[in-house]
Amino acid sequence: xxxxxxxxxxxxxxxxxxxxxxxxxxxxxxxxxxxxxxxxxxxxxxxxxxxxxxxxxxxxxxxxxxxxxxxxxxxxxxxxxxxxxxxxxxxxxxxxxxxxxxxxxxxxxxxxxxxxxxxxxxxxxxxxxxxxxxxxxxxxxxxxxxxxxxxxxxxxxxxxxxxxxxxxxxxxxxxxxxxxxxxxxxxxxxxxxxxxxxxxxxxxxxxxxxxxxxxxxxxxxxxxxxxxxxxxxxxxxxxxxxxxxxxxxxxxxxxxxxxxxxxxxxxxxxxxxxxxxxxxxxxxxxxxxxxxxxxxxxxxxxxxxxxxxxxxxxxxxxxxxxxxxxxxxxxxxxxxxxxxxxxxxxxxxxxxxxxxxxxxxxxxxxxxxxxxxxxxxxxxxxxxxxxxxxxxxxxxxxxxxxxxxxxxxxxxxxxxxxxxxxxxxxxxxxxxxxxxxxxxxxxxxxxxxxxxxxxxxxxxxxxxxxxx
Amino acid sequence: xxxxxxxxxxxxxxxxxxxxxxxxxxxxxxxxxxxxxxxxxxxxxxxxxxxxxxxxxxxxxxxxxxxxxxxxxxxxxxxxxxxxxxxxxxxxxxxxxxxxxxxxxxxxxxxxxxxxxxxxxxxxxxxxxxxxxxxxxxxxxxxxxxxxxxxxxxxxxxxxxxxxxxxxxxxxxxxxxxxxxxxxxxxxxxxxxxxxxxxxxxxxxxxxxxxxxxxxxxxxxxxxxxxxxxxxxxxxxxxxxxxxxxxxxxxxxxxxxxxxxxxxxxxxxxxxxxxxxxxxxxxxxxxxxxxxxxxxxxxxxxxxxxxxxxxxxxxxxxxxxxxxxxxxxxxxxxxxxxxxxxxxxxxxxxxxxxxxxxxxxxxxxxxxxxxxxxxxxxxxxxxxxxxxxxxxxxxxxxxxxxxxxxxxxxxxxxxxxxxxxxxxxxxxxxxxxxxxxxxxxxxxxxxxxxxxxxxxxxxxxxxxxxxx
Numbered sequence: 001x002x003x004x005x006x007x008x009x010x011x012x013x014x015x016x017x018x019x020x021x022x023x024x025x026x027x028x029x030x031x032x033x034x035x036x037x038x039x040x041x042x043x044x045x046x047x048x049x050x051x052x053x054x055x056x057x058x059x060x061x062x063x064x065x066x067x068x069x070x071x072x073x074x075x076x077x078x079x080x081x082x083x084x085x086x087x088x089x090x091x092x093x094x095x096x097x098x099x100x101x102x103x104x105x106x107x108x109x110x111x112x113x114x115x116x117x118x119x120x121x122x123x124x125x126x127x128x129x130x131x132x133x134x135x136x137x138x139x140x141x142x143x144x145x146x147x148x149x150x151x152x153x154x155x156x157x158x159x160x161x162x163x164x165x166x167x168x169x170x171x172x173x174x175x176x177x178x179x180x181x182x183x184x185x186x187x188x189x190x191x192x193x194x195x196x197x198x199x200x201x202x203x204x205x206x207x208x209x210x211x212x213x214x215x216x217x218x219x220x221x222x223x224x225x226x227x228x229x230x231x232x233x234x235x236x237x238x239x240x241x242x243x244x245x246x247x248x249x250x251x252x253x254x255x256x257x258x259x260x261x262x263x264x265x266x267x268x269x270x271x272x273x274x275x276x277x278x279x280x281x282x283x284x285x286x287x288x289x290x291x292x293x294x295x296x297x298x299x300x301x302x303x304x305x306x307x308x309x310x311x312x313x314x315x316x317x318x319x320x321x322x323x324x325x326x327x328x329x330x331x332x333x334x335x336x337x338x339x340x341x342x343x344x345x346x347x348x349x350x351x352x353x354x355x356x357x358x359x360x361x362x363x364x365x366x367x368x369x370x371x372x373x374x375x376x377x378x379x380x381x382x383x384x385x386x387x388x389x390x391x392x393x394x395x396x397x398x399x400x401x402x403x404x405x406x407x408x409x410x411x412x413x414x415x416x417x418x419x420x421x422x423x424x425x426x427x428x429x430x431x432x433x434x435x436x437x438x439x440x441x442x443x444x445x446x447x448x449x450x451x452x453x454x455x456x457x458x459x460x461x462x463x464x465x466x467x468x
Numbered sequence: 469x470x471x472x473x474x475x476x477x478x479x480x481x482x483x484x485x486x487x488x489x490x491x492x493x494x495x496x497x498x499x500x501x502x503x504x505x506x507x508x509x510x511x512x513x514x515x516x517x518x519x520x521x522x523x524x525x526x527x528x529x530x531x532x533x534x535x536x537x538x539x540x541x542x543x544x545x546x547x548x549x550x551x552x553x554x555x556x557x558x559x560x561x562x563x564x565x566x567x568x569x570x571x572x573x574x575x576x577x578x579x580x581x582x583x584x585x586x587x588x589x590x591x592x593x594x595x596x597x598x599x600x601x602x603x604x605x606x607x608x609x610x611x612x613x614x615x616x617x618x619x620x621x622x623x624x625x626x627x628x629x630x631x632x633x634x635x636x637x638x639x640x641x642x643x644x645x646x647x648x649x650x651x652x653x654x655x656x657x658x659x660x661x662x663x664x665x666x667x668x669x670x671x672x673x674x675x676x677x678x679x680x681x682x683x684x685x686x687x688x689x690x691x692x693x694x695x696x697x698x699x700x701x702x703x704x705x706x707x708x709x710x711x712x713x714x715x716x717x718x719x720x721x722x723x724x725x726x727x728x729x730x731x732x733x734x735x736x737x738x739x740x741x742x743x744x745x746x747x748x749x750x751x752x753x754x755x756x757x758x759x760x761x762x763x764x765x766x767x768x769x770x771x772x773x774x775x776x777x778x779x780x781x782x783x784x785x786x787x788x789x790x791x792x793x794x795x796x797x798x799x800x801x802x803x804x805x806x807x808x809x810x811x812x813x814x815x816x817x818x819x820x821x822x823x824x825x826x827x828x829x830x831x832x833x834x835x836x837x838x839x840x841x842x843x844x845x846x847x848x849x850x851x852x853x854x855x856x857x858x859x860x861x862x863x864x865x866x867x868x869x870x871x872x873x874x875x876x877x878x879x880x881x882x883x884x885x886x887x888x889x890x891x892x893x894x895x896x897x898x899x900x901x902x903x904x905x906x907x908x909x910x911x912x913x914x915x916x917x918x919x920x921x922x923x924x925x926x927x928x929x930x931x932x933x934x935x936x
Contacts, residue, residue: 015914046906064860067867071804071813098856231808291870293804293813321857321872330798336539336761340699341933345539345761385911388566388902389789392532392909399535402759404789406874434856438514441860443853446483465809 003418004037008044008382009396010372011349016396021049023378026416031374042411046386048396050352051372052109052139052379052412054359055099055324057224057262057283057312059145060113060129061086063095066320068444072452074230074292074318075155075459079451081317082151089121089128094436095316096132101425101433102322103138103313105407107400109379109414110139110359110369112283112312114197114224114262117144119168122177123184130185130192136427137419139379141363143197143224144181146174146212147204152455154202156235158462167203175211182219191415193222193363200226201245202233209252222258222363225249228271229263230294232463246271255280258364262312263288264302265295272298272305281308281362286331287321288314300335300344310359311351325405328355332401348401369415378416383408384423470507471886476517476850478840479817479865489517491846494884499842510879514854516864518820519840520577520607520847520880522827523567523792525692525730525751525780527613528581528597529554531563534788536912540920542698542760542786543623543927547919549785550619557589557596562904563784564600569893569901570790571606571781573875575868577847577882578607578827578837580751580780582665582692582730585612587636590645591652598653598660604895605887607847609831611665611692612649614642614680615672620923622670624703626930635671643679650687659883661690661831668694669713670701677720690726690831693717696739697731698762700931714739723748726832730780731756732770733763740766740773749776749830754799755789756782768803768812778827779819793873796823800869816869837883846884851876852891 003023009016010031020035021028021044029038064086069077086092096113103111111133118125126144133140148171150164169177178196186194196216198204204225216223228234228245237245246267249255255278264282267275275282282302289295302309311331313322332351336342346354360370369377383390383400387408390399399405412420419426457468471491477484478499488503489496489512497506532554537545554560564581571579579601586593594612601608616639618632637645646664654662664684666672672693684691696702696713705713714735717723723746732750735743743750750770757763770777779799781790800819804810814822828838837845851858851868855876858867867873880888887894925936 009911016911065862066860067816067858067864067871068862069866071801071810071815073808073810076810095860098859101856287801290798290801290804293808293810295805320867320870323872323874326794326872330758333539333755333758336758337763340541340761340931342539342541342544342761347539348535386902386906388569388898388905390535391566391902391905392534392563393906393911394533394536394909396535396911398537399788402788403535404791404794406791430856434854434859437856437859438854438861441862443477443484443861443864463808 001417002039003042004035004039005042005044005049005382008047008049010049011397023413023416026377028372028374028376028378031372044382047410048383048385048400049372050381050383051356051370052381052414053107053324053355054110054112054310054370055103055108055313055322056112056260056310056359056362057285057314058099058111058113058322059116059315060096060099061092061116062315062317063098064091064441066316068447069317074294075232076452076456077292077318079151079455080449083449083451084447085116087118089118089124091440092118092125093128093132094433094440096129097136097428097433098437099322100133100136100138101428103324104412104420104425105409106324107381107409108324109381109412112141112143112195112224114143114145123180126181126185134192136425137414137417139191139414141193141195141222142185143195144178145197145199146178146208147199148174148208149203149205151451154236155455155459156232156239156462171205171208171211174208175215178212178215182215182221186219195224196221197224201248202236206252209254213253223254223256224260225254225262227261227264228266231266234266235462244268244271246274250274250278260310260362263294263297265289265297272301272307275302275307276305281310283310283312283362284331285312285314285327286334287327288318291318296334296338298338300339304344308358308361309354310362311355325400329401348397351401352397378413380413381409382411384410469885471510472503472505472507473510473512473517473850476512476515477864478517484864491881491884494845496840496842496844496846499840512850515878516851516853516868517840518849518851519824519838520849520882521575521792521823522578522580522778522838523571523576523781523790524580524728524778524827524830525753525782526567526579526581526790527584527783528564528567529560529584530783530785531566532559532909534784536915537785542762543700544920544924545760545786547619547923548917551917551919552915553584555586557586557592559908560586560593561596561600562901562908564597565604565896565901566905567790568601568604568606569896571792572880572888572893573877574792575849575877576792577849577880580609580611580663580692582611582613591648594649594653602660604893605882605885607659607882609661609663609690610653611663612646613665613667614646614676615667616642616676617671617673619919622704623923623927624700624707624930639673639676639679642676643683646680646683650683650689654687663692664689665692669708669716670704674720677722681721691722691724692728693722693730695729695732696734699734702734712736712739714742718742718746728778728830731762731765733757733765740769740775743775744773749778751778751780751830752799753780753782753795754802755795756786759786764802764806766806768807772812776826776829777822778830779823793868797869816865819869820865846881848881849877850879852878
């Protein structure tokens, strides 16, 4: 189906322009005032048209635990998270729907889902997630979360090396699973891709990384992993490799122009240089990094070094939402306290570019979507500038990025197909989704985690915190 | 009018309880399950009832410039702000309405408006603001923003002392204005109070502070001011007083149990002790402090020292919204990166208490409102726990504080009067407000500020930033 958006505001180099945009056969066919109407005419008056943003790192099924985990650092928070996982693919389907809806209604048209797999039902988990994204029509990159070491291995040993129980799935089995996931679900032409996405150096052997790299080369998969989210991981990398985790990933061959790295909080200048040289992308998850006390990622330094940056919400249990505009706002203003020179601060326009083009670049697909240019696939969002949260009228992108826009997404298109209209995600019944989420859950604020109790005193000792 | 809220969830020490709450003659008359229905019955099922929050520091008329000012530090940002102020009391009326609506729909029932006055029309400005708050029914503390030094005086002199043009209003005239504002508008019994609120040490003489203190004693006014928001102000205090600004305010007699201090980013341990000893309140404006690059206020240290803390949005041009839940969320999780020991981190329940009781305490009125207790005035908010942003069900307060709740406020009461019902502010026509805000403004992103150009190179030199 074709569309002609009329009289929308779009950003141009010296301000804004009121213009028409034709969407023909899934692509942007023309951008100019007073174009011939092709297909359905869409009223763009008093509306801002931008390329859709990329929610460049999340874990959809964490939605089941959002709001529920106490303030804890990553290593303890994840222990509680994994004590209470969703156990039915149907739940994973619902949380993928919820993640897609919140992403779409905050300006995202692409989601990168680093997906927690239900043990023994891994392919069903992926199938449920892909089904949700296909139904809604959001562009999705699903990276089965692969590891071959068990959770306690992610905490540095310190002075007392420990033995861990082996992880429930062996390296080779994980690689076979990935191969099967690619065969069954990797459909770039439909906007659904499988990502080569080991959990991170803290839970993966070199053999797993190497196997995944081989698969990603064979099937042209984008690569994704967690990288140096916490100080504990920085210590662990030195224990494990005797060098920085970035240096080690470089040696393994994991970095590159289609590799995106979530968090990147604890990198030094040499690490930053390696990211720039390999054209790797940093995915900034500011809210999660604050919530878990991981730290402030040195994003201004990355930008100055020429590293590509994108924004992610991270999973809903460490954020605890999938509002991409909130992640973009905080990911923009947070860094103003890290550099007294305001000339280095991220501007709202730059933030919008990182959220769209930066995200597409991290997936190796900036030539296909992520910008408002003729010939690009039409992943577009139309914002209602008459919403109270975007009034009074000043600079539309300033309002969108620095304000707290709510219910401002009027329409959204992915690959030219309209998937949001009148502020509603077309394919789903929101009341049904809410009812299902409500019925599958309970209010609860007292839920002691066995694993936290097991690892907490060791964690405190390795991080030099006073004993409990 | 009386109300009985039935079957609402309220927080109790070991979790949540489903209960009824009677509101009689403006006060909470009873809290217990299965109470007799007095007045109108309100269905509280699947809803969370909390005391209303206090938006403990804002400047309502900044709404006209939200989204419009580039990323700049306070001293340059304010130069641009004051180059383009609203000039009609009718505009100030509209922005006060907008501020009240956004505060109410994000859980606030009280607003502290440090109000920028239109020169020559000061009392009209206050009248317009008070009219807006009265119409809506929100509890309001309006502090006419008083200064007797001109804007360039707020930047440290450094090595080259400068001469400034005198401020447009002399000290004595400001004090007379305050006296008149108290006579005309200070009506505590109606929930409208005038605050004794000099702008801050950076723009006020000792004579102005002393005159305001005298007025606040005579009329039992709460006191409010900006305090050490930026590093530049810390330097200025040493230039001006030869001691910390906190020590100086203590000597002047400004601190105390009814004094709230906005920002408090650049205080040292001795300053913190003075705040604790004098029972003064810190108003934390985390979003504004990030947006302007002011820094991260050491809130965990304040709490550990026993200092009372409240949350504010700050004016909409430095935030750029009045979403109190967003300020509470970021003001809670931001500090996790300042202390590795998660045992010191603010919990969602503690955040709710600071936002309600902490706010009332800062106004010297915690005995009257700000908590869910029999005998307190009924400033209450009922949240819809079936909203998508609060699903699936986990810990309701965790979802509210750590999530990104939108459109979750179903009802709100101030002094027992219902002012929000079905998610709508009862007294106003939202479409009218939006239309007025739209028509009084223009999209614009190119608006050079003369004053910024005048002061920028001096600012950069005093802050040791490289020349432009």
